[in-house]
Amino acid sequence: MKLLLLSLLFSLTSLNVIAQDFVAIPELSSPVVDMGGFFTPEEKVQLENKIQSIFQQGLMQPQILTVETIGPESIEQFSIRVAEQWKLGGKESDNGLIFILSKAERKTRIEVGSGLEGDITDLQAHKMIQELMIPSFKKQAFANGFSQALDYSTAILGQDNKKMNELIQIKKKPEYAGLFAFVFYILVSFLFSFSRRKSRTKKGSWLRGLISAALFTLPFLALGLHNQIALGVLGLIGFIMGFFGFHQAGNYTSGGYHSRGGLGGGGSSSWGGGGGGFSGGGASGDW
Amino acid sequence: MKLVVLILASLLITSCGLQSIPQAVNDVEAKWAEVSNQYKRRSDLIPNLVNTVKGYAAHEKETLESVINARANATKMTVDASNLTPEKLKQFQAAQGQLSQALGRLMMVSERYPDLKASTNFSALQSQLEGTENRITIARQRYIQSVQGFNNLVTVIPTSLTNKWFFGYEKKPQFETTAAESATPKVEF
Numbered sequence: 001m002k003l004l005l006l007s008l009l010f011s012l013t014s015l016n017v018i019a020q021d022f023v024a025i026p027e028l029s030s031p032v033v034d035m036g037g038f039f040t041p042e043e044k045v046q047l048e049n050k051i052q053s054i055f056q057q058g059l060m061q062p063q064i065l066t067v068e069t070i071g072p073e074s075i076e077q078f079s080i081r082v083a084e085q086w087k088l089g090g091k092e093s094d095n096g097l098i099f100i101l102s103k104a105e106r107k108t109r110i111e112v113g114s115g116l117e118g119d120i121t122d123l124q125a126h127k128m129i130q131e132l133m134i135p136s137f138k139k140q141a142f143a144n145g146f147s148q149a150l151d152y153s154t155a156i157l158g159q160d161n162k163k164m165n166e167l168i169q170i171k172k173k174p175e176y177a178g179l180f181a182f183v184f185y186i187l188v189s190f191l192f193s194f195s196r197r198k199s200r201t202k203k204g205s206w207l208r209g210l211i212s213a214a215l216f217t218l219p220f221l222a223l224g225l226h227n228q229i230a231l232g233v234l235g236l237i238g239f240i241m242g243f244f245g246f247h248q249a250g251n252y253t254s255g256g257y258h259s260r261g262g263l264g265g266g267g268s269s270s271w272g273g274g275g276g277g278f279s280g281g282g283a284s285g286d287w
Numbered sequence: 288m289k290l291v292v293l294i295l296a297s298l299l300i301t302s303c304g305l306q307s308i309p310q311a312v313n314d315v316e317a318k319w320a321e322v323s324n325q326y327k328r329r330s331d332l333i334p335n336l337v338n339t340v341k342g343y344a345a346h347e348k349e350t351l352e353s354v355i356n357a358r359a360n361a362t363k364m365t366v367d368a369s370n371l372t373p374e375k376l377k378q379f380q381a382a383q384g385q386l387s388q389a390l391g392r393l394m395m396v397s398e399r400y401p402d403l404k405a406s407t408n409f410s411a412l413q414s415q416l417e418g419t420e421n422r423i424t425i426a427r428q429r430y431i432q433s434v435q436g437f438n439n440l441v442t443v444i445p446t447s448l449t450n451k452w453f454f455g456y457e458k459k460p461q462f463e464t465t466a467a468e469s470a471t472p473k474v475e476f
Contacts, residue, residue: 076421076424121415122415122419125414126414279325279422279425280418280422280424280425280426281418281421281422282421283414
């Protein structure tokens with residue numbers, strides 16, 4: 001009997017110890033809780049404003065949490081504990097969206113509220129982490145990574161496919177991109193060819209030809225075209241066009257990212273969860 | 288005096304389990320439905336997964352077939368919240384456990400096919416599977432907590448007495464970590 005009681009006592013206390021090892025969940029003081037110290041004060045305010053703006057539009061209740069460490073738990077275990085304690089999102093709408101970043105374990109996770117799972121699917125969360133967040137984090141651009149993820153999430157909810165494609169470009173296969181570039185060049189070259197240059201010195205023509213040849217072949221080289229014959233043919237075409245006065249187009253630039261600056265939201269007076277539920281949707285990643 | 292008795296009586300009634308026990312039963316059933324739901328969700332992902340893998344690794348017949356069979360078995364075993372018995376739960380767990388093991392082997396085999404791993408279809412399914420496994424884990428945790436709460440009510444005085452006199456509920460079955468489950472290779476991507 002004594003042994004039984006002793007072993008019960010032991011198991012109870014050891015359970016306590018294990019539970020105490022878990023990292024304490026910080027207080028939900030603001031939309032951006034930065035225990036890990038990843039943001040400058042300005043970045044923090046910008047992100048807070050962005051989140052407040054999204055929240056006040058009634059889209060969802062995002063949250064950013066960074067920590068020094070998540071302790072002995074996996075990122076998923078830690079994340080759901082946070083979600084269950086903070087209860088972000090509305091009680092009926094369950095539209096909380098928690099972004100978590102840990103310093104020591106280099107883990108990140110997006111925890112998607114039950115109400116958002118249909119739109120921000122596990123796959124979308126995975127994409128955001130792999131294409132937007134981790135690349136930025138690796139460059140130490142933490143605020144930018146979160147900002148883009150917030151933009152992307154907002155675009156999903158607004159069904160703004162254009163914005164989504166801007167942020168995460170659909171990877172085209174090099175062959176298609178090369179074909180597109182080729183056709184584009186041809187079109188623009190022909191358009192420009194009808195403008196005549198005043199000076200048509202022989203030297204000038206040769207120079208133009210060489211420049212055109214280079215301009216014509218370089219993009220294809222960059223896209224991975226190594227076939228020497230093809231490059232030679234392209235170079236020749238470019239040279240002829242330049243020599244005889246066809247102008248080459250300037251290069252086209254691929255669309256860049258543009259992250260919106262923090263929109264003025266309301267003052268961050270009180271921030272708290274509205275009783276929203278989470279059922280474990282989302283995605284995790286290592287950065 | 289009568290008022291005091293009345294107040295005491297009403298306090299006793301509300302605290303003794305007449306409300307909390309049926310509420311706990313409902314909670315257990317709801318949590319079980321969620322568990323069942325998430326397992327089904329995993330099941331639904333599998334045909335797509337099998338087809339994708341077939342496209343790149345068609346001669347891994349044995350592994351593919353074991354997944355298909357395990358899935359068929361698991362789908363047959365639907366347990367309703369109202370007829371949850373310890374035996375049924377054990378059978379359910381065993382069937383799902385076998386599916387977990389077959390899936391684990393399939394993912395390990397897929398590691399050997401770089402083209403498969405690189406395909407967007409496969410990585411999409413991978414992230415969906417990961418998400419579903421997480422949801423299953425969380426749904427089970429919540430069910431376990433719910434059953435703990437219910438079992439406490441029906442075994443601990445004074446609510447246990449209320450149960451004895453008014454409801455007659457048995458303890459609800461609990462998930463137990465079987466040997467098979469501890470041996471399941473964790474599906475890590």
